[in-house]
Amino acid sequence: MLNSINAPSNLEEQLISMSTIARDLGRTDRSIRRLIANRQFPAPDAKLNGRSLWLRSTYLKWRNELAAGRYSRAADSKSPAPTQE
DSSP: OGGGGTOOSOTTOOEEEHHHHHHHHTOOHHHHHHHHHTTSSOOOSEEETTEEEEEHHHHHHHHHHHHTTTTTTTTTOSSOOOOOO
16 A cells, blocks of 8 residues: 555655755745745655655755756845756
């Protein structure tokens, strides 16, 4: 029955909170919510008791894309925008 809930293949993968992500980026929770609304940050992988949570791999993939220039202004600007492709 586990397959029907689309569980990640690695059940021990860590979930991280918005606060943890914001702290890692030197931003606020509000700025992370803005990035999500502008589709510049992935939607949460899960919600638990009203808290948004991401798989660590989801966040690291996004952060690597940021480092590669995919979102050139996302970490530096108050109104981030993705680069044009």
